[in-house]
Amino acid sequence: xxxxxxxxxxxxxxxxxxxxxxxxxxxxxxxxxxxxxxxxxxxxxxxxxxxxxxxxxxxxxxxxxxxxxxxxxxxxxxxxxxxxxxxxxxxxxxxxxxxxxxxxxxxxxxxxxxxxxxxxxxxxxxxxxxxxxxxxxxxxxxxxxxxxxxxxxxxxxxxxxxxxxxxxxxxxxxxxxxxxxxxxxxxxxxxxxxxxxxxxxxxxxxxxxxxxxxxxxxxxxxxxxxxxxxxxxxxxxxxxxxxxxxxxxxxxxxxxxxxxxxxxxxxxxxxxxxxxxxxxxxxxxxxxxxxxxxxxxxxxxxxxxxxxxxxxxxxxxxxxxxxxxxxxxxxxxxxxxxx
Amino acid sequence: xxxxxxxxxxxxxxxxxxxxxxxxxxxxxxxxxxxxxxxxxxxxxxxxxxxxxxxxxxxxxxxxxxxxxxxxxxxxxxxxxxxxxxxxxxxxxxxxxxxxxxxxxxxxxxxxxxxxxxxxxxxxxxxxxxxxxxxxxxxxxxxxxxxxxxxxxxxxxxxxxxxxxxxxxxxxxxxxxxxxxxxxxxxxxxxxxxxxxxxxxxxxxxxxxxxxxxxxxxxxxxxxxxxxxxxxxxxxxxxxxxxxxxxxxxxxxxxxxxxxxxxxxxxxxxxxxxxxxxxxxxxxxxxxxxxxxxxxxxxxxxxxxxxxxxxxxxxxxxxxxxxxxxxxxxxxxxxxxxxxxxxxxxxxxxxxxxxxxxxxxxxxxxxxxxxxxxxxxxxxxxxxxxxxxxxxxxxxxxxxxxxxxxxxxxxxxxxxxxxxxxxxxxxxxxxxxxxxxxxxxxxxxxxxxxxxxxxxxxxxxxxxxxxxxxxxxxxxxxxxxxxxxxxxxxxxxxxxxxxxxxxxxxxxxxxxxxxxxxxxxxxxxxxxxxxxxxxxxxxxxxxxxxxxxxxxxxxxxxxxxxxxxxxxxxxxxxxxxxxxxxxxxxxxxxxxxxxxxxxxxxxxxxxxxxxxxxxxxxxxxxxxxxxxxxxxxxxxxxxxxxxxxxxxx
Numbered sequence: 001x002x003x004x005x006x007x008x009x010x011x012x013x014x015x016x017x018x019x020x021x022x023x024x025x026x027x028x029x030x031x032x033x034x035x036x037x038x039x040x041x042x043x044x045x046x047x048x049x050x051x052x053x054x055x056x057x058x059x060x061x062x063x064x065x066x067x068x069x070x071x072x073x074x075x076x077x078x079x080x081x082x083x084x085x086x087x088x089x090x091x092x093x094x095x096x097x098x099x100x101x102x103x104x105x106x107x108x109x110x111x112x113x114x115x116x117x118x119x120x121x122x123x124x125x126x127x128x129x130x131x132x133x134x135x136x137x138x139x140x141x142x143x144x145x146x147x148x149x150x151x152x153x154x155x156x157x158x159x160x161x162x163x164x165x166x167x168x169x170x171x172x173x174x175x176x177x178x179x180x181x182x183x184x185x186x187x188x189x190x191x192x193x194x195x196x197x198x199x200x201x202x203x204x205x206x207x208x209x210x211x212x213x214x215x216x217x218x219x220x221x222x223x224x225x226x227x228x229x230x231x232x233x234x235x236x237x238x239x240x241x242x243x244x245x246x247x248x249x250x251x252x253x254x255x256x257x258x259x260x261x262x263x264x265x266x267x268x269x270x271x272x273x274x275x276x277x278x279x280x281x282x283x284x285x286x287x288x289x290x291x292x293x294x295x296x297x298x299x300x301x302x303x304x305x306x307x308x309x310x311x312x313x314x315x316x317x318x319x320x321x322x323x324x325x326x327x328x329x330x331x332x333x334x335x336x337x338x339x
Numbered sequence: 340x341x342x343x344x345x346x347x348x349x350x351x352x353x354x355x356x357x358x359x360x361x362x363x364x365x366x367x368x369x370x371x372x373x374x375x376x377x378x379x380x381x382x383x384x385x386x387x388x389x390x391x392x393x394x395x396x397x398x399x400x401x402x403x404x405x406x407x408x409x410x411x412x413x414x415x416x417x418x419x420x421x422x423x424x425x426x427x428x429x430x431x432x433x434x435x436x437x438x439x440x441x442x443x444x445x446x447x448x449x450x451x452x453x454x455x456x457x458x459x460x461x462x463x464x465x466x467x468x469x470x471x472x473x474x475x476x477x478x479x480x481x482x483x484x485x486x487x488x489x490x491x492x493x494x495x496x497x498x499x500x501x502x503x504x505x506x507x508x509x510x511x512x513x514x515x516x517x518x519x520x521x522x523x524x525x526x527x528x529x530x531x532x533x534x535x536x537x538x539x540x541x542x543x544x545x546x547x548x549x550x551x552x553x554x555x556x557x558x559x560x561x562x563x564x565x566x567x568x569x570x571x572x573x574x575x576x577x578x579x580x581x582x583x584x585x586x587x588x589x590x591x592x593x594x595x596x597x598x599x600x601x602x603x604x605x606x607x608x609x610x611x612x613x614x615x616x617x618x619x620x621x622x623x624x625x626x627x628x629x630x631x632x633x634x635x636x637x638x639x640x641x642x643x644x645x646x647x648x649x650x651x652x653x654x655x656x657x658x659x660x661x662x663x664x665x666x667x668x669x670x671x672x673x674x675x676x677x678x679x680x681x682x683x684x685x686x687x688x689x690x691x692x693x694x695x696x697x698x699x700x701x702x703x704x705x706x707x708x709x710x711x712x713x714x715x716x717x718x719x720x721x722x723x724x725x726x727x728x729x730x731x732x733x734x735x736x737x738x739x740x741x742x743x744x745x746x747x748x749x750x751x752x753x754x755x756x757x758x759x760x761x762x763x764x765x766x767x768x769x770x771x772x773x774x775x776x777x778x779x780x781x782x783x784x785x786x787x788x789x790x791x792x793x794x795x796x797x798x799x800x801x802x803x804x805x806x807x808x809x810x811x812x813x814x815x816x817x818x819x820x821x822x823x824x825x826x827x828x829x830x831x832x833x834x835x836x837x838x839x840x841x842x843x844x845x846x847x848x849x850x851x852x853x854x855x856x857x858x859x860x861x862x863x864x865x866x867x868x869x870x871x872x873x874x875x876x877x878x879x880x881x882x883x884x885x886x887x888x889x890x891x892x893x894x895x896x897x898x899x900x901x902x903x904x905x906x907x908x909x910x911x912x913x914x915x916x917x918x919x920x921x922x923x924x925x926x927x928x929x930x931x932x933x934x935x936x937x938x939x940x941x942x943x944x945x946x947x948x949x950x951x952x953x954x955x956x957x958x959x960x961x962x963x964x965x966x967x968x969x970x971x972x973x974x975x976x977x978x979x980x981x982x983x984x985x986x987x988x
Contacts, residue, residue, distance in 0.1 A: 033464065046653065049600055051820070062945045065730035065911050076592030076663075077600040077656070081929050082911050084943070085904070098825055140469065143426060180424055221942035223950075245948045246454060246467035312492060313730075313945055314464070 033266045035307040038320035040334065042303035044074040050293040051079040053099045056090030057197050059222055059240045060103035060278055063130065066309045071300055078293065087197025094283055095119050100294060102281035105132065105197035105240070122286050126279045128326045129301050131316040133241040133264035134201060134274040135250040137229045143178055145249035148261025151273055154206045154253065157187055157236060161210035166257075173234065190228040190237030191216040198222065201276055202238050242314030266316055278315065282330065289331055298330055384962075391959030394952035395718035397711050400484035400496060400703040402680055403455065403470055404477040406434040410687075411470050412484060412680035413457040413496050414703070416948070420451045423471070431474075439473035456949070458494035459679055462688055466493060467948050480704040483567040485677070488698045490728060493946065495692065497677040501566070502573025503545070503691065505535055505559040505672045514557040521560040522548060528562065535559040543691050545676065563676075570675060574700060577673050581694040588666045591659055594919065599655045601920050606641075606648040611816035613641035670695035722956065726913050731936065732944045736957060741915050742828070742908070742930035743964060747897045749832035749926075750839065754896075755889050757836070758843030765844070766851045767873055786841035794902025797834030802826055802906060822927050826907030828916045829926035834906050835899060839892035846891060850884020851877055880983055886976040890969050897965045900934035908932040910939050933961040 052071065054064045061084030068080040083089075083099075090102030091112040108116075108124065116124050136154060138145055149157075153176065155164030162169065170176060174183035191212060192199040203209065219225045222239040229235040230247035241264050244250055252261035255273045262268045269275050280301065284290055290298065300306045307317035318326075324334045398414040405411075428439050443450060451472040460466055487495040506525065508517050518534065525532055533545045537556040545561060546554055564573050613634070620634040673694040681687040698721070701714050725735030769775045806823035814822040823829070854877050862872040900908070909929045916928045937957050944950035 049603065058943060061910065061943055062730040068911065069728070069730075072592075076596045079914055080911055081909050083909050098821065141421065141424070141427070143424060146426075146430070181422075182424075219942070220938075223944055223947040224942040227942075227947055242945050243947065244465075245946075246465065246469050247948065312460070 033311045033316060035304055035311060035317045036320045036323075037304075039302070039304045039307055039317075039323055042074070042300050042305045045292065045296055048075045048292045048296050049077050050291075051081060052101065052293070052297060053081045054101040054103055054280075055083045055085075055093035055099035056101075056103040056281075057087040057105040057278070058084040059087075059105040059132065059196075059198055059242075060084065060129075060280070062242075063278070063310065063313050063315065064101070064103050064280075066313055067297070067301055067306060070305060070309055071297055074300070075296070086193065086195030087200065088195040090281060091116060091124075094124060094281060100282070101297070103129075104279045104281055106201045106276070107279065108281065109200075116283075120283065120285070124281045125284045125330055126281050127298055127301065127330060128277045128318055128322055129280050130278045130307075130310040131269060131318060132276055132278050133269065133272050133316070134198065134205075134238055134276060135241045135244065135264045136206075136236065136238050136253060136274075137226055137244070137248040138236050138251055139229060139233050140247055140249050141233065142173070142249060143182065144173065144176060145251050147177065148252035148254060148263075149176070150254040150257045150259065150261070151206055151208075152257055155208060155210065158189060158191070158202075158212060158216065159207045159210040160213045161207075163208035163210040185234045187236055188232050188234045189213060189216040190225045190232075190235055191218055192222070192225060192238075193218045193220060196222075198238065198240065202274075205274055205276075206238070240315065244314065269316055277318075284330055295330075295332065298327070299332060302327055302334075387955055387959050387962065390952060390955035394956045395715050395722070397486070397701060397703055397706060397714045399480055400486060401455070402479050402481050402484065403475050405470075405474045406438065406476045407432040409474075410681040411455045411457055411468055412481075413455045413468075414486075415453050416456050416467070417454040418451060420449050422448050423450055435474055439471075442473045454948070456494070458496045460946075461492050462679060462685065462690075466946050481680075482704055483571075483702060484680075484704055485571070485700055486703050487675075487677070487692060487700045488733075489692070490696050490698060493729070493733065493949070495677065495679075495690075497679045497690070499567045499570035499574070499675060500678055500689065501676040502564040502570045502577075503533075503674045503676050504562045504573075505543075505674065506561070507559040507668070507672070508557060515551065518551060518557055518560050522551070525560065525562055531563040531565060533561045533563055535561050543674070544689075545691070571702065573673075574675055574694065574697075578694055578697065578700070581670050581673060584666045584670055585695045588663050591663055591666075595659050596656065597914075597918075597920055599652045599659070603648055603652040606645040608816040610638070610641040610645040613638040615815055667695075675700075723960075727911070727931075730945065731910065731940055732946050732950050732953070736931075736933065736936055736960065738913055738915060739931040739933045739936045739957075740960070740964065741917075742912075743897060743933045743961070744968075745916055746828060746832050746835070746903075746930065746932065747893055747968060749828065750835045750896045751889060751893060753833055753836035754839050754843050754892055755885070758840050758888070758892075759847050759885055761840075762844045762847035762851060763873060763878075766848050767869070767877070782841050782844050786845075789901075790838055790899055791901045791905075793834055793838045794905035796837070797830055797902060797906040798826070801830040801833055806830065826905065826909075826929055827927040828907060828930045831903050831907040831930070831932075832926075834902050835896040838899065838902065839896045842892045842895060843885075843888040846888025847881065847885050850881035850887070853884065854880045879979075882979045882983075883976045886972055886979065890972045890976075893968050893972065894965055897968065898934060898961070900932070900938060903932055903935055904938075908935040910935075910943075933957060933964070937961065 052068055054068070056064075061082065064082050064084065068082060072078060072080065084103070087104040087106055090099070090104045091108060093099040094102040095116055102124070104126075107126065113123055136149065152162075152164035152166040153170065156162050156166035156168065156170040157176075160169075168175070171187055172183070173185045173187060178185075191202070194200075203212065217228065219228060219237075222243045225237040225239045226243045226245055226248055229237045230245060236251075241250065250264050252263040253273050254261040262271045262273070264272050264274075280298075282290065282294055282298070289295065302318070302323040307323075310317045320334075327334045398416075400412060401415055402410065402412040423439075423443065428436060428443065431439055439450075452469050453472075455468050455470055456466065457463065457468050458466060481498070483498050485497060485499050487497070489495055506521050508514050508521075511517075522532055532548050534548055534550060534554055535543050535558045536546050536554050537543060537558045543558060545563075564570060617631065617634040617638045620628070620631040624630040671693050674691045675694060675697070676689065677692055678687050678689045699714070699717060701710070706714065722735045723740070724737050726738060727736060728734035765775060765778065802823075802825055806821065806825065806827075809823040810817075810821055858876050858880070859872055862876045867875065907929050909931065912929045912931050914925075914928060916925050916930050917923060918925070937954055940950045940957065941947075941954040
């Protein structure tokens, strides 16, 4: 009995393995997200010690924790303290020296950069660590998850100013073309608090820099937005794609009315309208090298292992080109550094 | 006028008045109020208990096949009924559609669905899947469905195929030659042999020995025990030893490396202190002065000491690293070959899982009641004693338990003496008047201030003013990294001490006031001074009341989260505030707290579906810890009461 059972997968496996490129092809077609195989593997260096102190984004909270856990595998001596209460908490902590990493789910605003520059005389350096597709979630039974929405529609749902140009305010699901029991169901809005980078990004991209409605229920964390939508049939909310659960559905989005909506899947990273980078800001004086702790941590983030962690947390890994450029911006040559 | 009526009316009235007079309705009102309170408290406790206690009980693993050939295997976590809209049915694959229509027509449009925890996140990008009742074609409980709880990537559900023991190639010389020699040597042992090759992402995979000549990236030669039974037995035989080695590795990483590191950090700080001293000498006496020369010599000595320490530490670290590497190598040799049931639409996949990545494994459908209880208890053990993993969504909460208890005890140490002294002055020494009334009102108001305000105060005053000044004075060497100038255990305890101060003061005042004045007068009559009376007569008798205040303070303080988020509770801080590294107690460290952990797991966790039961478990634990702390103090109070019961009038 065991023979038949065992021989089959082993044989199939052997065949698949010996033609490695084909094997990789098969996997890329499935739902599996693949880390760019050109990214180098991480090799531990010597002389790394100190404390990783990270204050910032809540979207990146789990990612930072996972990276730090991975980092501790290589450098058990390093201590870790991670706080994530919103991207807006990152710049002040970076400026005051309370943190050495500032994870942010949006780019720093000019005012924040100026504030930093006033103290140090140079700009903070962003590290592009991962790609997130900010998803608009609805209840899993909501048919809009098949029909999709356009950004002006999303704007009309969430915003009181409607800068996207949608003609009417949208307050019930019927206005979006749903019928049956959904026609008269009011839309219930879930969002993030204003310290969050997700809030800022959504406001600038989906709301066209307009204002949120007062009726948006502001949640303390990305995961609580998803949980709110999961338990509310008429609910809609936005959160990083990494927080998706089986209880919610991510709505396909189109940039304009009339375009065909694109679901937030790894294959659509280029065409999905709300894709964004997740950053970790560091304080690097131009012309000097990062200290070993920060250098190695950045290297780990942009290594194959670090990007595997990104996949584990539900986000998308960056490509070799982005990693190379990012590493160059903090003075690390990708081909030299990992040898 | 009609005489028979009047007495009836009078009697009725009398009856009603007696009802009120006897207080019957008041019994009902008070009793009802108590009943509602009890029901609410009991309901909450029961909910937490039920959810918290069943979380760790192993559920059977179900394999569900749909008519269109999709497979879901995992534990059923939730069921619900729903009313699928017509277009939902229309979108179903043709094979399912007819069945769905028929079933919905029979049940008046209501269908059921189940949330299956399918695990295997690496392969499917999801942890859970909903399966509707009309999609189920076949449902079975495969006897060899194995649940693996892994260190990374969450759970794995699959079938064991083989137990694999690897013999890694040394990497020197021609790998093919070496593999051939190994194959020859192992051939006599009577187990099946396979080649191990490195696939994409460095993951290992097996290939048949006949591929020796065309295989690339040969990593090892493997001996194999094929078959589910053999695989499971191999796992059971080796897993304990592997875990033992893994724990040894963790101990090395934590304690040995930690010690080396701290020694090095101390040397670095001493050098930095000497450097600062030299700068001060240069500024005060000028470069070249005698004081400067002395400081320079001290700095050079510190520099030499640091260099020596660094070389020593480097050697020690590489020794430890080699040891860790050896343990890893030994552990990585043993792996389990698993196949999945094929998640959703993807075909079954074969995966090698190293034994040291497996925390626990069990064939869920073969477990006896005793076996289930074993898994249940093992999970509780892990939860209580281990560190969190995977961004707090798995593993244990030991650092959080430790942080909560130490913080609460430190808080009590700070608040009780302080509050008792203040209350004694208010009650015994101060003359009643407008000022005292104002103070009392202020204290009562303090109890009503939102706790977050205390958090802001703690951050602004303790961390940024007191802590930063302490850093300037005592820890200048480690600046700009703050030592006390940030949130930490000490500041959190003091902040909560302020928060709970009114409770202690009010309770103590009440207790002191309840001591009969005849006793005080008796004491004075015997010639005792005011303080002697307070210490010998008043305080001992008020002690049970004071301890009641402490119980209330602990209950309030241990359950408080909002201010802690500002003054030191963090998501991850595996370094405990008390450990074996000099100076053993580190009140400046950030810490983990159960209350904050609940918030974090509940609202921030990526895999929120799997985290939800953990919220209840952690809540249960927090309630249990507070109850335990309270019971201890109540027991203490009982003892004190007994001690003074005899001398009461």
